[in-house]
Amino acid sequence: MFNQVLKQLWNARRSNAWIWAVLLVVSVLLWFALDIIYNYEAAARKPLGYDVDGLYNIELRYNWTTNADSTQDEDNRAIYNLIKDYPLVDKICYYRGDEPFSDNRMYEGFTPHSDSTFTVSTFIRLVSPEFFDVYNVTPIYGSIDSEHWSQGEYPVPVVMTRELADSVFGDASQAVGKTCYNPYYLMANISTNYKVVAVVADQKPFGYSRYEKMIYMPNQPEALPYSNIVVSVKPENRATFAEKFYADMRQPLERGVFYLLGAEPLSARKEAYDLSHGT
Template sequence: MWKSAIKQLWKNRKSNRWIFIEIVTVAVLLWYCVDFLYVVVRKNTEPLGINLEHVYRLKLGVDPTQTIDRSNPDSIEALWINPIWQIVQLVNGYPGVETTAYYYASEPYDDNLMFQGYTADEENAYGANIRYVSENYDKVFKVKMKEGGFTDWGIQTSPQGAVVSPELADSLFHTQSATGKTFRDYYEPSLKFRVAGVSQPTKYNIYERYGLFIYTPFNMLRLAYTIPVIGFRISPEADIPGFEQRFTEEMKSKLNIGPFYLFSLSSYDYKAEVYETATGINKYVNIITWMILFFLFIIFLGMLGTFWFQMESRQGEIGLRMALGSSRKGVLNYIMTESLALFSAAFLPALIICASLAYWDVTYTYNNAMDYTWGRFWITIIATAIILAGTILVGVLIPARRAAKLHPVEALREE
């Protein structure tokens, strides 16, 4: 059947020329659309590496009238560090709160990223975004680990435990299995770390790329000059509308300890909404996505109409084949085979064009959110082929079935 269909296409090559060109053009444009949609879906399904559900973010304000002798360690501990720990304990004791931690820098859904260099061999330095965290941070954010965990987290421990991303582990030690290995801060040689664990890849928002990242404990020097953010996880039953207002009303006076006071409280869900609104990420992606979906609908209608019209004009041929003894099923199979043969012949040059565009990276990915790989190419080109072939078969099958139901004499008479 395939041989007969190919011969028929060759005989009708002049009449099929424009359909051939249309399929090639539509296939390339469709591949571009499918590739963009693939990136959007892939980035939305990629985990952040942490769980922000039911997690709240408490920011502290500082009374500028209260002075602290920064040259006196006892003054720092009594008037700055101890009040922070007291606030954390009070928050942790609030009804519904499961666990509490404090942290600083490179927060999710925030452009305030802190960058630091690290080395394992004294020669090569690798920059990584850093987040200083206290004990229980992993429990608050349910940090997903590849190996190890958040251990040796006391601020007086040396070398301090650190949790690194697999990308940083691979850069420092040329392996993602790095638990127990030591490295140091490139700019502060005395600050040494031991890998306590390797986390799952981490990013800060949906359309961010995974990169080099490190969790390190607050050391005394860092905590003395930092106003940390306090994060806490509450039980799903306690996470109801009005929680922020109730917490603020009940805890505002209690958290007024030392130089600190409760400045603001919000959920990370709200923080994500604010960030996405401020940056316009979701609005932009949604607009482009809907434009592409509309374009795909237009492509579907165009291809459907082309093959529908072609089948309507071949009713006489279908009637003749049935008059000569072909069954309805046999006629439909032949028509579908011929259409797929035409599609295959046209999709081959389209495949070459798309592969060339992919090789030269002539593609579009929002915010450079994902590397272009051949795996990505084959997924999107196969999806493109399935969509286009399905559209062509629908455009052929419906009118062909309608024509095949006609009596051969009626089909020939219409012809």
């Protein structure tokens, strides 16, 4: 019976050519779809390289009806200290530049002093020294000295992910203590010199992403108004933190040109961004 069906199909192969063409196209599309799903899900099962559980982004907005004055720097520092001293806040940091779980990306290029013709592009974050503790980013090589994490240091201390250190220096395990520079700044007659103080695990900007090169540099205190403020909250305080923080701090944080919009859990931001970019 089966052989008879095959024989009939073969005899009518010219008139059934469109069926075989459709089957071929469908097979290719299914293979392509399954390959995408497999790679997305395989990427989602790899760690981010940092931890966002219990972290909240403190959202401040600019009040356009208020004119900035000479006390703005004092107001900015006061706002940061008020958040830091809030009883339910465990740790706090601020950063700017490349932002995980968003389309806000910042990248630059870096060149090792050993080969001035070789430039590696990488995403960049400028962070306060507390960032690594808040996000639970620990070095696999070298160490991060919070006391000397400053743009006033020279060479400027930087932290690289393993993939970036491998690309720039050839071997991440030998990168600590080596120096590099930004050739684009050099073309503008700006002297730059960076020294690797630590190498950390590879990182992803969101759950379904591949690992991407990343460099961390010191953030300037005066850049606080343009930075993201992130706090960590202990597990027992997370259930109602966002609502309680807004109720308690809405008035105290209305200082200078800023006002409080809310506290967004990064786990919720990650989930929303992953849903829009994953499977």
